[in-house]
Amino acid sequence: MGSLNDVVILDAEEVARRAPYADLVEALEAGHRDPIAACERIVYGPEGDPRRFMALPAWQTQGAGGGAIGIKLVTIFPENPGRGLPSVQAVVLLFDGATGEVVAMLDGTELTYRKTAADSALGSKLLSRHDARTMLMVGAGGLGAHLIAAHRAVRPSIERVLIWNRTRDKAQALVDAGIAHEAVDDLDAAVADADLISTATMAQQPLIKGSLLRSGTHIDCVGAFLPDHREVDDDVVLRAEIFVDSREAATHESGDLVIPTTAGTIEVTAVRADLFDLCRGEHTGRSAPDAITMFENGGGGHLDLMTAQYVWGAR
Template sequence: MRLIDGDTVHRVLDYPGLVAALRRAHDAGMPDAREMFMEEPDGKNRGRGLIILPAWSAGGMLGVKLVTIFPGNPVAEPPLPANQGLYVAFDGETGAPVLIADGTALTLRKTAADSALGVDLLACHDAASLLMVGAGALAPHVIAAIVSVRPSIRDVWVWNRTAANAQSLARAIRIEGVSVRAVENLEATLPHADIVSSATMATEPLIRGNLLKAGCHVDLVGGWNAQMREADDDVIRRATIFADTRALCRDCGDFLQPVTRGLMRWEDIKADLFELCSGSREGRVSPDEITLFKNSGGGHLDLFVAEELMRRLQAESRANTPAMQA
């Protein structure tokens, strides 16, 4: 069994290769995946919880991600991620544990690559600008992953409610040939963005659909529960709607709230990643079409990433093993 730290996860799973691996995995079909959520028993610290995400590919690997949710961590001293965890993978033939990996790093890579796969399948091929809404731990990974599949991007703009956080992130990112800068006026920037990616804890919409340019691709990473929402009703009205999985997006406020109010139907989701990657349904059909992709996550994605991590590590081991002398 191998113990894999976060630095190794980030080093081994480059974004172009991971996005390609996710595309192949989606073409092969959905594993059996479940979810269990446990709240802190005494309820004194509202919002704390434990998520257990098992998944099992038929004839392949199985695994489980254990994730803690401690919302107060980012403002603690010293600050810590709000979500931390481990991923444990098992051999599909023997049931033996084969890998324990840093769950925080694996989640960052998984989530960013999920959004990047949506961009690769749906965004205009000549997209030149990206607006990143939010400047948390996930933001630099989403930026790197999206730029990796759209090397045509030349401008990245970062907006955050706390301007200093956007400025700090913009200074920290270095991508050859790409200008990265913080912006203070979200509404003034939205009309210029070819791709808008939002990874926030917003409960009121930040992205206004009437401001989006023709051909824009919108990637929603936050809004994972019924109370949270990142995009307003005009985004739903104007966009062609896609999701990473049809089932898991039903708990997300950006879709659930409009459905509850009769603004959209679940049938309005044109395709998910499994349908797009298999070619059973088409994606963008026009350069002027606005596309909306909901990144819902899920244990199946963690399993896909763990499988690719295991393949990469095994390949490294073979490459570093001296050839047997005849």
């Protein structure tokens, strides 16, 4: 390339156009069969302050054309919705793996939403019951609509989407927009009624009680991406067959697993498989139709790199 003038710049609208959920899920599934990228996660933030700045570099040294390098720079400012801004904002840079040249700069906020939702949907495709009818979305923030759409793309059997949020107005807004069917106030009752549950909140105390989960439920945990955040209680991790997207990210950085393993409630070996194992056919997934499955979406730079490569290559 040689010049920044040659770098392809993809804004949010173009990222969305190039990455419909069903297609992106397929791309991520294929990506998990490729050589594994080396990746890292760097988190900064003032002590006692919920704001965070994160860098997620990833380098895949093998692959077509010499592999690829990518880095996502992301800010997390929980108070931003009150300013009319997304709580998560990001940019992704994609580099040629053979020459080190910058080839693309992508809107990282839209990429993050779609990557995260597709990651969860891939977990659902491989783990949730094919006859799931009722979905419960816990959290009506920026990710909520994306998660609902992505899960429904891989589970067209879903007929009803319930949504709960700490502030009902946000949940109702997604109902009014036709994205969900019903805003609920009684979270416990909704948990007991759901076949598939997706959680995307900033909760530091558990919201989902494992004692309420019915047989066959699949729970997709997205929000607890920091070690001190947690969306599910001990009963969930004790009752469920646990799967993760990446062992490194989920077991070291996601509070849903870090907190109970640190306390000795479960061992790290309770994690049965990750997406690499599942996509490569090295693990069959849920053990029985009535098993409760839990998928911890820990994220990771390798997923951003897979998504950026797909979006850049799509036309």
